Amino acid sequence: MKTIPEVPIETTAPVLKLLGDKTRLTMTALLLERECCVCEFTDIFNMSQPSISQHLRKLRDAGVVLETRRGQWVFYALNTDHDMYPLIESILYRMPSQKEKLDELEKNGNHVVWCDTSR
Amino acid sequence: MKTIPEVPIETTAPVLKLLGDKTRLTMTALLLERECCVCEFTDIFNMSQPSISQHLRKLRDAGVVLETRRGQWVFYALNTDHDMYPLIESILYRMPSQKEKLDELEKNGNHVVWCDTSR
DNA sequence: TTGACATATAAGCATATTTTTATATAATGA
């Protein structure tokens, strides 16, 4: 039998606060589709690049997302091992998919795909 | 087949922000056990009565809780008809029960029970 | 009607959050 692990209020509240921002909530919803790099977020949101970086930093500091540098790009992905991931996932599942935003990005040729050419 | 109804990001984010405050999150967790009146909250939280009232007002303005006056007391209850109630419930189910706090309240004789004596 | 109790509202203050602008760091390719 599978039980839902309990997480104390002190841990839960900060995560909800983090996702209580429309930009960050949309970011995590996008990351549910696939990992994204910073420039993709700046393309999607009508917002300055530093603002995007600062939102991502909050998500990273909380451990909600993981970052990986690939060449000059930095990619962000959901941290599915996070204690709060089950909660985060259950929140995201109740929201409409953000896939279209990514589809449009790719249609406009702004999808960053990493190919290591150094080998 | 039962599907989870989707709620847009614009609606979801403000509710998460609301529950992202430790006091309000604890309040809703308490209300999951039973309805409470304002003076019970002021007993439980180490906080002034106006502060409690202001948190409750935010929850009420968002439709998350409903208020009912009974005599000189005002009782608050979770609004289980709210569009976001399923999400709220799923968040609360992942947190430890706040029942002990209410038990202690009752042990100390601070549980307000409404009996209509006007009939 | 008056006093006591419960709750709400208003105003002020301190702190936190978000955004912008400017600048720094990092990687790439000519």
Next chain:
DNA sequence: TCATTATATAAAAATATGCTTATATGTCAA
């Protein structure tokens, strides 16, 4: 090395949030 692109950080400004004190409103009971 140098210019370009991508990203991060710092500082400052604007705004929002939460708390306290003071006061107002509402209800009841004497």
